[in-house]
Amino acid sequence: MIRIDRVPIDKIKKNPSLYPEGFDRGGWERLARSISQVSILEMVILLEIDDGYLQLSGEKRIKANRKTGKTEIPAIVVDDVELTPDKIEIIKNLQPDDIDPLERAIILNSYIEEEGLTKRDASKKLGIARTTITLWLIILEYEERYQQAIIDNFNNKEGAKLTLSHLDLAKSLDSTVDHKTATKFLDAIMKYNLTRKESIDMKKLIQKYPNLNIEEVSEMIINRKLLEDDLAKSGDLGEDFKEIIESFDTINEKIKVIREAPTGVNAEMKQKLLKEILFTEQKLQQISVETFGKTINYLSKSYL
Template identity: 30%
Template sequence: MANKRGLGRGIDALFSDEEDKKEAQVVEKVAPKKDDRNSVSTISLSSLKVNPYQPRKTFDEASLSELAESLKQSGVIQPLIVRAHGKNYQIVAGERRFRAAKLAKLTEVPVIVKDLSDSAMMELAIIENLQREDLNPIEEAQGINSYMKELALTQAQVAEKLGKSRAGVANTLRLLNLPTEVQQLMIDGKLSMGHARALLGLDSQPDMLLLAHRIVKEGLSVRQVEELVRKSANPEKKSSNQGSKSTNIYAEEVEHQLEDKFSTKVSLSKKKIEINFANEDELDRILTLLGVNLD
Protein backbone atom coordinates (compact mmCIF):
# COMPACT_ATOMS: atom_id res chain seq x y z
CA MET A 1 0.00 0.00 0.00
CA ALA A 2 1.57 3.23 -1.08
CA ASN A 3 1.02 6.00 1.45
CA LYS A 4 1.89 9.62 0.79
CA ARG A 5 4.77 10.94 2.86
CA GLY A 6 6.14 14.27 3.97
CA LEU A 7 4.98 17.06 6.24
CA GLY A 8 3.15 18.72 3.36
CA ARG A 9 0.38 16.13 3.51
CA GLY A 10 -1.71 18.48 5.69
CA ILE A 11 -5.45 17.86 5.73
CA ASP A 12 -5.15 15.22 3.00
CA ALA A 13 -2.97 13.16 5.33
CA LEU A 14 -5.58 13.27 8.05
CA PHE A 15 -8.78 12.83 6.11
CA SER A 16 -8.01 10.78 2.98
CA ASP A 17 -5.48 8.30 4.34
CA GLU A 18 -6.08 4.83 2.86
CA GLU A 19 -5.67 3.38 6.35
CA ASP A 20 -8.62 5.45 7.59
CA LYS A 21 -10.76 4.41 4.64
CA LYS A 22 -10.17 0.72 5.33
CA GLU A 23 -11.02 1.22 9.02
CA ALA A 24 -14.31 2.86 8.08
CA GLN A 25 -15.23 0.07 5.65
CA VAL A 26 -14.60 -2.67 8.21
CA VAL A 27 -16.45 -0.77 10.97
CA GLU A 28 -19.56 -0.48 8.80
CA LYS A 29 -19.50 -4.25 8.18
CA VAL A 30 -19.15 -5.23 11.85
CA ALA A 31 -20.80 -2.43 13.84
CA PRO A 32 -24.59 -2.52 14.28
CA LYS A 33 -26.34 0.07 12.13
CA LYS A 34 -28.02 2.84 14.11
CA ASP A 35 -29.28 6.27 13.12
CA ASP A 36 -26.70 8.01 15.30
CA ARG A 37 -23.74 5.87 14.19
CA ASN A 38 -21.96 8.86 12.61
CA SER A 39 -22.46 11.28 15.50
CA VAL A 40 -19.08 12.84 16.34
CA SER A 41 -18.05 13.76 19.89
CA THR A 42 -14.85 15.21 21.32
CA ILE A 43 -13.25 13.47 24.29
CA SER A 44 -10.07 13.72 26.30
CA LEU A 45 -7.07 11.66 25.22
CA SER A 46 -6.64 10.59 28.84
CA SER A 47 -9.98 8.77 28.75
CA LEU A 48 -8.96 6.61 25.78
CA LYS A 49 -7.55 3.11 26.23
CA VAL A 50 -5.97 0.99 23.51
CA ASN A 51 -7.81 -1.94 21.98
CA PRO A 52 -7.00 -5.12 23.97
CA TYR A 53 -7.62 -7.16 20.80
CA GLN A 54 -5.24 -5.14 18.62
CA PRO A 55 -3.02 -7.62 16.72
CA ARG A 56 -0.56 -4.90 15.70
CA LYS A 57 2.30 -4.69 18.19
CA THR A 58 4.67 -2.41 16.30
CA PHE A 59 4.02 1.04 14.81
CA ASP A 60 6.40 2.78 12.42
CA GLU A 61 7.97 5.61 14.42
CA ALA A 62 8.85 7.73 11.38
CA SER A 63 5.28 7.53 10.07
CA LEU A 64 3.88 8.42 13.52
CA SER A 65 6.22 11.43 13.76
CA GLU A 66 5.10 12.69 10.35
CA LEU A 67 1.45 12.35 11.29
CA ALA A 68 2.09 14.04 14.65
CA GLU A 69 3.54 17.07 12.85
CA SER A 70 0.45 17.27 10.63
CA LEU A 71 -1.81 16.97 13.67
CA LYS A 72 -0.06 19.92 15.30
CA GLN A 73 -1.02 22.04 12.31
CA SER A 74 -4.53 20.79 11.51
CA GLY A 75 -5.75 18.67 14.41
CA VAL A 76 -7.42 15.28 13.98
CA ILE A 77 -9.89 15.48 11.08
CA GLN A 78 -10.87 11.80 10.81
CA PRO A 79 -12.62 10.69 14.05
CA LEU A 80 -11.46 7.63 15.94
CA ILE A 81 -13.96 4.79 16.40
CA VAL A 82 -14.41 3.93 20.09
CA ARG A 83 -16.74 2.09 22.44
CA ALA A 84 -17.71 2.94 26.02
CA HIS A 85 -15.88 0.87 28.64
CA GLY A 86 -16.71 1.77 32.23
CA LYS A 87 -15.76 5.41 32.79
CA ASN A 88 -13.40 5.37 29.81
CA TYR A 89 -13.44 4.46 26.13
CA GLN A 90 -11.61 1.72 24.22
CA ILE A 91 -10.24 2.44 20.76
CA VAL A 92 -11.84 0.23 18.15
CA ALA A 93 -10.11 1.78 15.12
CA GLY A 94 -7.62 4.64 14.93
CA GLU A 95 -4.85 3.68 17.35
CA ARG A 96 -2.26 5.14 14.97
CA ARG A 97 -3.97 8.55 15.14
CA PHE A 98 -4.27 8.18 18.92
CA ARG A 99 -0.53 7.57 19.26
CA ALA A 100 0.30 10.43 16.91
CA ALA A 101 -2.02 12.76 18.85
CA LYS A 102 -0.14 11.91 22.04
CA LEU A 103 3.16 12.68 20.30
CA ALA A 104 1.69 15.99 19.16
CA LYS A 105 0.69 16.69 22.80
CA LEU A 106 -2.97 17.16 21.91
CA THR A 107 -5.43 16.92 24.78
CA GLU A 108 -8.58 15.78 22.97
CA VAL A 109 -9.68 14.09 19.74
CA PRO A 110 -12.95 13.61 17.80
CA VAL A 111 -14.56 10.18 18.12
CA ILE A 112 -17.58 8.20 16.97
CA VAL A 113 -18.93 5.96 19.74
CA LYS A 114 -20.11 2.52 18.63
CA ASP A 115 -22.07 -0.05 20.64
CA LEU A 116 -19.96 -3.19 20.19
CA SER A 117 -19.74 -6.49 22.03
CA ASP A 118 -16.36 -7.98 22.91
CA SER A 119 -16.60 -10.45 20.03
CA ALA A 120 -17.61 -7.77 17.52
CA MET A 121 -14.79 -5.51 18.70
CA MET A 122 -12.26 -8.32 18.38
CA GLU A 123 -13.51 -9.26 14.93
CA LEU A 124 -13.36 -5.67 13.74
CA ALA A 125 -9.88 -5.05 15.12
CA ILE A 126 -8.40 -8.25 13.73
CA ILE A 127 -10.03 -8.11 10.30
CA GLU A 128 -9.22 -4.41 9.89
CA ASN A 129 -5.55 -5.07 10.59
CA LEU A 130 -5.20 -8.40 8.77
CA GLN A 131 -6.57 -6.88 5.57
CA ARG A 132 -3.63 -4.47 5.46
CA GLU A 133 -0.28 -5.19 3.90
CA ASP A 134 2.02 -3.78 6.58
CA LEU A 135 1.48 -6.26 9.41
CA ASN A 136 4.60 -8.35 9.90
CA PRO A 137 4.06 -12.12 9.37
CA ILE A 138 4.22 -12.95 13.09
CA GLU A 139 1.62 -10.32 14.00
CA GLU A 140 -0.58 -11.73 11.23
CA ALA A 141 -0.16 -15.28 12.55
CA GLN A 142 -0.88 -14.19 16.13
CA GLY A 143 -3.94 -12.23 15.01
CA ILE A 144 -5.36 -15.17 13.07
CA ASN A 145 -4.68 -17.51 15.98
CA SER A 146 -6.48 -15.19 18.44
CA TYR A 147 -9.35 -14.77 16.01
CA MET A 148 -9.81 -18.54 15.74
CA LYS A 149 -9.56 -19.21 19.47
CA GLU A 150 -11.73 -16.37 20.76
CA LEU A 151 -14.53 -16.86 18.23
CA ALA A 152 -14.16 -20.67 17.92
CA LEU A 153 -13.64 -20.54 14.17
CA THR A 154 -12.05 -23.11 11.89
CA GLN A 155 -9.20 -22.31 9.52
CA ALA A 156 -11.63 -22.56 6.61
CA GLN A 157 -14.02 -20.05 8.23
CA VAL A 158 -11.19 -17.61 8.92
CA ALA A 159 -9.89 -17.98 5.37
CA GLU A 160 -13.35 -17.13 4.00
CA LYS A 161 -13.76 -14.07 6.24
CA LEU A 162 -10.29 -12.74 5.33
CA GLY A 163 -10.48 -13.55 1.64
CA LYS A 164 -7.48 -15.87 1.87
CA SER A 165 -6.95 -19.49 0.84
CA ARG A 166 -7.26 -22.23 3.45
CA ALA A 167 -3.67 -23.27 2.69
CA GLY A 168 -2.45 -19.69 3.10
CA VAL A 169 -4.02 -19.41 6.56
CA ALA A 170 -2.61 -22.80 7.61
CA ASN A 171 0.91 -21.88 6.54
CA THR A 172 0.77 -18.49 8.24
CA LEU A 173 -0.25 -20.23 11.49
CA ARG A 174 2.73 -22.60 11.15
CA LEU A 175 5.02 -19.65 11.85
CA LEU A 176 3.95 -19.86 15.49
CA ASN A 177 5.78 -23.20 15.67
CA LEU A 178 9.07 -21.33 15.33
CA PRO A 179 11.07 -20.56 18.50
CA THR A 180 10.21 -17.19 20.04
CA GLU A 181 13.67 -15.84 19.24
CA VAL A 182 13.30 -16.81 15.58
CA GLN A 183 9.88 -15.11 15.50
CA GLN A 184 11.53 -11.96 16.82
CA LEU A 185 14.09 -12.09 14.00
CA MET A 186 11.17 -12.09 11.56
CA ILE A 187 9.55 -9.15 13.35
CA ASP A 188 12.87 -7.28 13.10
CA GLY A 189 13.00 -7.98 9.36
CA LYS A 190 16.12 -10.14 9.57
CA LEU A 191 14.40 -13.29 8.28
CA SER A 192 11.99 -13.54 5.35
CA MET A 193 8.87 -15.68 5.05
CA GLY A 194 10.83 -17.99 2.75
CA HIS A 195 13.55 -18.43 5.38
CA ALA A 196 10.92 -19.19 8.02
CA ARG A 197 9.16 -21.83 5.93
CA ALA A 198 12.50 -23.48 5.22
CA LEU A 199 13.37 -23.53 8.93
CA LEU A 200 10.07 -25.27 9.68
CA GLY A 201 11.43 -28.25 7.78
CA LEU A 202 13.77 -28.98 10.69
CA ASP A 203 12.71 -31.39 13.43
CA SER A 204 13.78 -29.45 16.52
CA GLN A 205 13.50 -25.88 17.71
CA PRO A 206 17.18 -25.73 18.82
CA ASP A 207 18.18 -26.62 15.25
CA MET A 208 15.84 -23.92 13.92
CA LEU A 209 17.42 -21.35 16.23
CA LEU A 210 20.99 -22.30 15.32
CA LEU A 211 20.31 -22.11 11.61
CA ALA A 212 18.37 -18.85 12.00
CA HIS A 213 21.40 -17.20 13.61
CA ARG A 214 23.58 -18.55 10.80
CA ILE A 215 21.21 -17.07 8.22
CA VAL A 216 21.52 -13.64 9.82
CA LYS A 217 25.28 -13.88 10.31
CA GLU A 218 26.16 -15.21 6.84
CA GLY A 219 23.32 -13.65 4.85
CA LEU A 220 22.15 -17.03 3.51
CA SER A 221 19.55 -17.08 0.73
CA VAL A 222 16.33 -19.09 0.95
CA ARG A 223 17.70 -21.62 -1.53
CA GLN A 224 20.85 -22.09 0.58
CA VAL A 225 18.74 -22.64 3.71
CA GLU A 226 16.55 -25.17 1.89
CA GLU A 227 19.66 -27.11 0.89
CA LEU A 228 21.01 -27.09 4.45
CA VAL A 229 17.64 -28.31 5.76
CA ARG A 230 17.58 -31.15 3.21
CA LYS A 231 21.11 -32.21 4.14
CA SER A 232 20.25 -32.21 7.85
CA ALA A 233 17.33 -34.63 7.37
CA ASN A 234 18.01 -38.19 8.52
CA PRO A 235 18.74 -40.80 5.82
CA GLU A 236 15.47 -42.70 6.36
CA LYS A 237 13.43 -39.59 5.92
CA LYS A 238 15.34 -38.58 2.81
CA SER A 239 14.97 -42.01 1.17
CA SER A 240 11.27 -42.32 1.95
CA ASN A 241 10.53 -38.85 0.59
CA GLN A 242 12.99 -38.80 -2.29
CA GLY A 243 11.40 -37.33 -5.39
CA SER A 244 8.37 -36.19 -3.39
CA LYS A 245 7.15 -32.65 -3.84
CA SER A 246 6.52 -32.36 -0.08
CA THR A 247 10.29 -32.26 0.58
CA ASN A 248 10.80 -29.46 -1.90
CA ILE A 249 10.35 -26.36 0.22
CA TYR A 250 10.82 -24.11 -2.78
CA ALA A 251 7.93 -25.84 -4.58
CA GLU A 252 5.75 -25.48 -1.46
CA GLU A 253 6.56 -21.77 -1.26
CA VAL A 254 5.52 -21.29 -4.90
CA GLU A 255 2.32 -23.25 -4.30
CA HIS A 256 1.44 -21.19 -1.22
CA GLN A 257 1.91 -17.90 -3.02
CA LEU A 258 -0.14 -19.03 -6.03
CA GLU A 259 -2.90 -20.34 -3.75
CA ASP A 260 -3.03 -16.97 -1.98
CA LYS A 261 -3.24 -15.19 -5.35
CA PHE A 262 -5.95 -17.40 -6.89
CA SER A 263 -7.77 -18.48 -3.68
CA THR A 264 -7.86 -22.07 -4.85
CA LYS A 265 -5.77 -25.25 -4.71
CA VAL A 266 -2.57 -25.12 -6.80
CA SER A 267 -0.18 -28.03 -7.42
CA LEU A 268 3.36 -27.67 -8.70
CA SER A 269 5.22 -30.64 -10.14
CA LYS A 270 8.05 -31.04 -12.60
CA LYS A 271 7.40 -28.75 -15.59
CA LYS A 272 3.70 -28.42 -14.70
CA ILE A 273 1.42 -26.15 -12.64
CA GLU A 274 -2.16 -27.25 -11.94
CA ILE A 275 -4.76 -24.68 -10.84
CA ASN A 276 -8.03 -26.19 -9.60
CA PHE A 277 -11.44 -24.60 -10.23
CA ALA A 278 -14.90 -25.75 -9.22
CA ASN A 279 -17.04 -24.21 -11.97
CA GLU A 280 -17.07 -21.85 -14.95
CA ASP A 281 -17.46 -18.76 -12.77
CA GLU A 282 -14.34 -19.66 -10.82
CA LEU A 283 -12.48 -20.35 -14.07
CA ASP A 284 -13.48 -16.90 -15.36
CA ARG A 285 -12.20 -15.34 -12.13
CA ILE A 286 -8.83 -17.11 -12.43
CA LEU A 287 -8.51 -16.17 -16.11
CA THR A 288 -9.18 -12.54 -15.20
CA LEU A 289 -6.40 -12.66 -12.60
CA LEU A 290 -4.10 -14.11 -15.26
CA GLY A 291 -5.01 -11.29 -17.65
CA VAL A 292 -6.68 -13.64 -20.13
CA ASN A 293 -9.55 -12.05 -22.10
CA LEU A 294 -11.64 -14.45 -24.19
CA ASP A 295 -14.17 -11.85 -25.39
Protein backbone atom coordinates (compact mmCIF):
# COMPACT_ATOMS: atom_id res chain seq x y z
CA MET A 1 0.00 0.00 0.00
CA ILE A 2 1.13 3.54 -0.74
CA ARG A 3 -0.45 6.56 0.91
CA ILE A 4 0.23 10.20 1.65
CA ASP A 5 0.12 11.14 5.32
CA ARG A 6 1.25 13.67 7.91
CA VAL A 7 4.00 12.07 9.98
CA PRO A 8 5.53 13.20 13.32
CA ILE A 9 9.12 14.16 12.55
CA ASP A 10 10.41 12.61 15.80
CA LYS A 11 9.08 9.23 14.61
CA ILE A 12 11.31 9.27 11.52
CA LYS A 13 14.46 7.15 11.88
CA LYS A 14 17.64 7.37 9.87
CA ASN A 15 19.48 4.16 10.74
CA PRO A 16 21.25 2.16 7.99
CA SER A 17 21.22 -0.94 10.21
CA LEU A 18 17.44 -1.07 9.80
CA TYR A 19 17.62 -1.37 6.01
CA PRO A 20 17.14 -4.90 4.63
CA GLU A 21 19.95 -6.60 2.74
CA GLY A 22 20.23 -5.38 -0.85
CA PHE A 23 18.23 -2.21 -0.18
CA ASP A 24 18.84 0.34 -2.95
CA ARG A 25 18.63 3.68 -1.18
CA GLY A 26 20.10 5.42 -4.20
CA GLY A 27 17.12 4.30 -6.26
CA TRP A 28 14.67 5.92 -3.85
CA GLU A 29 16.72 9.12 -3.78
CA ARG A 30 16.83 9.23 -7.59
CA LEU A 31 13.06 8.80 -7.66
CA ALA A 32 12.64 11.70 -5.21
CA ARG A 33 14.92 13.93 -7.28
CA SER A 34 13.22 12.97 -10.56
CA ILE A 35 9.90 14.45 -9.48
CA SER A 36 10.28 18.06 -10.61
CA GLN A 37 6.94 19.52 -9.54
CA VAL A 38 7.27 23.25 -8.87
CA SER A 39 5.60 22.79 -5.49
CA ILE A 40 8.34 20.59 -4.07
CA LEU A 41 12.05 20.01 -4.58
CA GLU A 42 12.68 16.74 -2.77
CA MET A 43 10.10 14.14 -1.83
CA VAL A 44 9.90 12.69 1.66
CA ILE A 45 9.38 8.96 1.19
CA LEU A 46 9.15 6.76 4.28
CA LEU A 47 8.85 3.06 5.04
CA GLU A 48 6.41 2.30 7.86
CA ILE A 49 8.02 0.12 10.57
CA ASP A 50 6.85 -1.13 13.95
CA ASP A 51 7.90 1.87 16.04
CA GLY A 52 7.80 4.65 13.49
CA TYR A 53 9.08 5.35 9.98
CA LEU A 54 12.32 4.69 8.16
CA GLN A 55 13.59 7.50 5.97
CA LEU A 56 14.05 6.42 2.35
CA SER A 57 14.50 9.91 0.88
CA GLY A 58 13.87 13.57 1.55
CA GLU A 59 16.59 14.41 4.06
CA LYS A 60 16.78 18.05 3.02
CA ARG A 61 13.07 18.58 3.43
CA ILE A 62 13.04 16.90 6.85
CA LYS A 63 15.86 19.21 7.97
CA ALA A 64 14.00 22.23 6.59
CA ASN A 65 10.89 21.32 8.58
CA ARG A 66 12.93 20.96 11.76
CA LYS A 67 14.49 24.39 11.15
CA THR A 68 11.05 25.98 10.84
CA GLY A 69 9.94 24.37 14.12
CA LYS A 70 7.38 22.03 12.60
CA THR A 71 6.53 18.78 14.35
CA GLU A 72 4.84 17.04 11.42
CA ILE A 73 5.67 16.63 7.77
CA PRO A 74 3.62 15.49 4.76
CA ALA A 75 5.20 12.30 3.42
CA ILE A 76 4.58 9.41 1.06
CA VAL A 77 4.46 6.24 3.14
CA VAL A 78 5.16 2.84 1.55
CA ASP A 79 4.77 -0.65 3.01
CA ASP A 80 7.89 -2.25 1.52
CA VAL A 81 11.25 -1.17 0.13
CA GLU A 82 11.05 -2.87 -3.24
CA LEU A 83 11.12 -0.18 -5.92
CA THR A 84 8.97 -1.43 -8.83
CA PRO A 85 7.86 0.46 -11.98
CA ASP A 86 4.25 0.42 -10.75
CA LYS A 87 5.29 1.89 -7.40
CA ILE A 88 7.35 4.59 -9.10
CA GLU A 89 4.33 5.62 -11.21
CA ILE A 90 2.04 5.76 -8.17
CA ILE A 91 4.51 7.81 -6.16
CA LYS A 92 5.00 10.29 -8.99
CA ASN A 93 1.27 10.98 -8.88
CA LEU A 94 1.21 11.56 -5.11
CA GLN A 95 2.26 15.12 -4.32
CA PRO A 96 2.15 16.87 -0.93
CA ASP A 97 0.87 20.36 -1.80
CA ASP A 98 1.15 22.19 1.50
CA ILE A 99 4.80 23.23 1.37
CA ASP A 100 4.89 26.90 2.41
CA PRO A 101 7.08 29.58 0.78
CA LEU A 102 9.61 29.69 3.66
CA GLU A 103 10.02 25.91 3.80
CA ARG A 104 10.44 25.81 0.02
CA ALA A 105 13.08 28.56 0.15
CA ILE A 106 15.05 26.78 2.89
CA ILE A 107 15.02 23.49 0.94
CA LEU A 108 16.00 25.24 -2.29
CA ASN A 109 18.78 27.23 -0.63
CA SER A 110 20.15 24.11 1.08
CA TYR A 111 20.14 22.26 -2.24
CA ILE A 112 21.99 25.09 -4.02
CA GLU A 113 24.60 25.40 -1.26
CA GLU A 114 25.20 21.65 -0.85
CA GLU A 115 25.51 21.12 -4.59
CA GLY A 116 27.64 24.26 -5.05
CA LEU A 117 25.32 25.62 -7.73
CA THR A 118 24.62 29.09 -9.08
CA LYS A 119 20.99 30.09 -9.57
CA ARG A 120 21.47 29.56 -13.28
CA ASP A 121 22.80 26.02 -12.67
CA ALA A 122 19.91 25.26 -10.30
CA SER A 123 17.46 26.56 -12.90
CA LYS A 124 18.78 24.09 -15.48
CA LYS A 125 18.88 21.12 -13.08
CA LEU A 126 15.43 21.68 -11.60
CA GLY A 127 13.71 22.87 -14.77
CA ILE A 128 12.54 26.04 -13.02
CA ALA A 129 13.05 29.56 -14.44
CA ARG A 130 15.93 31.47 -12.83
CA THR A 131 13.63 34.43 -12.13
CA THR A 132 11.28 32.07 -10.26
CA ILE A 133 14.16 30.68 -8.18
CA THR A 134 15.24 34.23 -7.31
CA LEU A 135 11.67 35.10 -6.28
CA TRP A 136 11.34 31.95 -4.15
CA LEU A 137 14.60 32.69 -2.29
CA ILE A 138 13.81 36.34 -1.57
CA ILE A 139 11.86 35.44 1.60
CA LEU A 140 15.15 34.42 3.27
CA GLU A 141 16.43 38.01 3.03
CA TYR A 142 13.70 39.57 5.17
CA GLU A 143 12.82 39.69 8.84
CA GLU A 144 10.76 37.02 10.58
CA ARG A 145 7.60 39.16 10.79
CA TYR A 146 7.46 39.43 7.00
CA GLN A 147 8.18 35.73 6.57
CA GLN A 148 5.34 34.90 8.97
CA ALA A 149 2.96 37.28 7.17
CA ILE A 150 3.66 35.49 3.89
CA ILE A 151 3.14 32.06 5.51
CA ASP A 152 -0.14 33.27 7.05
CA ASN A 153 -1.27 34.53 3.68
CA PHE A 154 -0.31 31.20 2.11
CA ASN A 155 -2.46 29.44 4.73
CA ASN A 156 -5.36 31.87 4.14
CA LYS A 157 -5.22 33.25 7.67
CA GLU A 158 -6.72 36.59 8.63
CA GLY A 159 -4.34 39.52 8.54
CA ALA A 160 -1.89 41.16 6.17
CA LYS A 161 -1.94 39.88 2.60
CA LEU A 162 1.80 39.99 2.05
CA THR A 163 3.20 38.06 -0.93
CA LEU A 164 6.58 37.24 -2.45
CA SER A 165 5.70 39.77 -5.14
CA HIS A 166 5.57 42.48 -2.44
CA LEU A 167 9.01 41.39 -1.20
CA ASP A 168 10.31 41.63 -4.75
CA LEU A 169 9.15 45.26 -4.90
CA ALA A 170 10.78 45.94 -1.52
CA LYS A 171 14.02 44.41 -2.82
CA SER A 172 14.23 47.06 -5.53
CA LEU A 173 13.92 49.73 -2.80
CA ASP A 174 16.64 47.93 -0.86
CA SER A 175 18.98 48.37 -3.80
CA THR A 176 17.96 51.88 -4.89
CA VAL A 177 17.17 53.58 -1.55
CA ASP A 178 17.96 51.58 1.63
CA HIS A 179 16.78 48.62 3.73
CA LYS A 180 15.07 50.78 6.34
CA THR A 181 12.89 52.36 3.67
CA ALA A 182 12.15 48.92 2.20
CA THR A 183 10.92 47.61 5.56
CA LYS A 184 8.77 50.71 6.12
CA PHE A 185 7.36 50.10 2.65
CA LEU A 186 6.41 46.53 3.65
CA ASP A 187 4.92 47.75 6.94
CA ALA A 188 2.69 50.16 5.01
CA ILE A 189 1.58 47.39 2.63
CA MET A 190 0.61 45.22 5.61
CA LYS A 191 -1.07 48.07 7.48
CA TYR A 192 -3.24 49.18 4.56
CA ASN A 193 -3.53 45.84 2.72
CA LEU A 194 -2.26 47.41 -0.50
CA THR A 195 -2.63 45.51 -3.76
CA ARG A 196 0.33 44.86 -6.03
CA LYS A 197 -0.71 47.75 -8.30
CA GLU A 198 -1.00 50.15 -5.36
CA SER A 199 2.34 48.90 -4.03
CA ILE A 200 3.99 49.53 -7.40
CA ASP A 201 2.59 53.09 -7.42
CA MET A 202 3.91 53.63 -3.91
CA LYS A 203 7.34 52.23 -4.79
CA LYS A 204 7.60 54.58 -7.78
CA LEU A 205 6.75 57.59 -5.63
CA ILE A 206 9.32 56.59 -2.99
CA GLN A 207 12.02 56.12 -5.62
CA LYS A 208 11.17 59.43 -7.28
CA TYR A 209 10.91 61.37 -4.01
CA PRO A 210 13.02 59.48 -1.40
CA ASN A 211 12.70 62.28 1.14
CA LEU A 212 8.95 61.83 1.46
CA ASN A 213 7.69 60.25 4.66
CA ILE A 214 6.41 56.70 4.03
CA GLU A 215 3.22 57.39 5.97
CA GLU A 216 2.56 60.41 3.76
CA VAL A 217 3.07 58.34 0.63
CA SER A 218 0.73 55.68 2.06
CA GLU A 219 -1.86 58.36 2.72
CA MET A 220 -1.59 59.51 -0.89
CA ILE A 221 -2.11 55.96 -2.15
CA ILE A 222 -5.12 55.43 0.14
CA ASN A 223 -6.59 58.78 -0.92
CA ARG A 224 -6.16 57.73 -4.54
CA LYS A 225 -8.05 54.49 -3.80
CA LEU A 226 -10.89 56.46 -2.18
CA LEU A 227 -10.95 58.84 -5.12
CA GLU A 228 -11.16 55.90 -7.54
CA ASP A 229 -14.09 54.49 -5.55
CA ASP A 230 -15.89 57.85 -5.57
CA LEU A 231 -15.36 58.30 -9.30
CA ALA A 232 -16.54 54.76 -10.00
CA LYS A 233 -19.78 55.46 -8.11
CA SER A 234 -20.41 58.80 -9.80
CA GLY A 235 -22.44 59.28 -12.97
CA ASP A 236 -21.68 61.86 -15.61
CA LEU A 237 -18.66 63.85 -14.45
CA GLY A 238 -20.04 67.01 -16.05
CA GLU A 239 -18.66 70.03 -17.87
CA ASP A 240 -16.47 71.16 -14.96
CA PHE A 241 -14.36 68.03 -15.19
CA LYS A 242 -14.13 68.33 -18.96
CA GLU A 243 -12.76 71.82 -18.51
CA ILE A 244 -10.16 70.50 -16.11
CA ILE A 245 -9.11 67.90 -18.65
CA GLU A 246 -8.75 70.52 -21.39
CA SER A 247 -6.38 72.52 -19.23
CA PHE A 248 -4.66 69.48 -17.71
CA ASP A 249 -1.45 69.80 -19.72
CA THR A 250 -1.06 73.41 -18.62
CA ILE A 251 -1.75 72.54 -14.97
CA ASN A 252 0.73 69.67 -15.05
CA GLU A 253 3.39 71.96 -16.48
CA LYS A 254 2.73 74.50 -13.72
CA ILE A 255 3.06 71.78 -11.09
CA LYS A 256 6.45 70.89 -12.54
CA VAL A 257 7.56 74.52 -12.36
CA ILE A 258 6.36 74.86 -8.75
CA ARG A 259 8.05 71.60 -7.74
CA GLU A 260 11.40 72.67 -9.19
CA ALA A 261 11.29 76.30 -8.08
CA PRO A 262 13.45 77.37 -5.10
CA THR A 263 11.46 78.55 -2.08
CA GLY A 264 12.31 80.55 0.98
CA VAL A 265 10.31 78.38 3.39
CA ASN A 266 11.78 75.92 5.88
CA ALA A 267 12.27 72.20 5.22
CA GLU A 268 9.05 71.16 6.95
CA MET A 269 7.00 73.57 4.89
CA LYS A 270 8.71 72.38 1.69
CA GLN A 271 7.77 68.84 2.58
CA LYS A 272 4.11 69.74 3.12
CA LEU A 273 4.04 71.75 -0.09
CA LEU A 274 5.57 68.89 -2.08
CA LYS A 275 3.07 66.45 -0.60
CA GLU A 276 0.15 68.68 -1.57
CA ILE A 277 1.50 69.18 -5.09
CA LEU A 278 1.98 65.46 -5.60
CA PHE A 279 -1.45 64.58 -4.29
CA THR A 280 -3.06 67.24 -6.47
CA GLU A 281 -1.20 65.85 -9.46
CA GLN A 282 -2.45 62.35 -8.67
CA LYS A 283 -6.04 63.52 -8.38
CA LEU A 284 -5.85 65.35 -11.69
CA GLN A 285 -4.33 62.32 -13.40
CA GLN A 286 -7.04 60.06 -12.03
CA ILE A 287 -9.81 62.43 -13.05
CA SER A 288 -8.25 62.61 -16.52
CA VAL A 289 -8.25 58.84 -16.94
CA GLU A 290 -11.80 58.40 -15.61
CA THR A 291 -13.22 61.22 -17.72
CA PHE A 292 -11.50 59.98 -20.85
CA GLY A 293 -12.96 56.50 -20.27
CA LYS A 294 -16.48 57.84 -19.77
CA THR A 295 -16.17 60.05 -22.84
CA ILE A 296 -15.07 57.12 -25.02
CA ASN A 297 -17.95 55.06 -23.65
CA TYR A 298 -20.43 57.87 -24.43
CA LEU A 299 -19.09 58.30 -27.98
CA SER A 300 -19.24 54.54 -28.57
CA LYS A 301 -22.92 54.44 -27.62
CA SER A 302 -23.71 57.54 -29.65
CA TYR A 303 -21.99 56.68 -32.93
CA LEU A 304 -21.69 52.89 -33.10
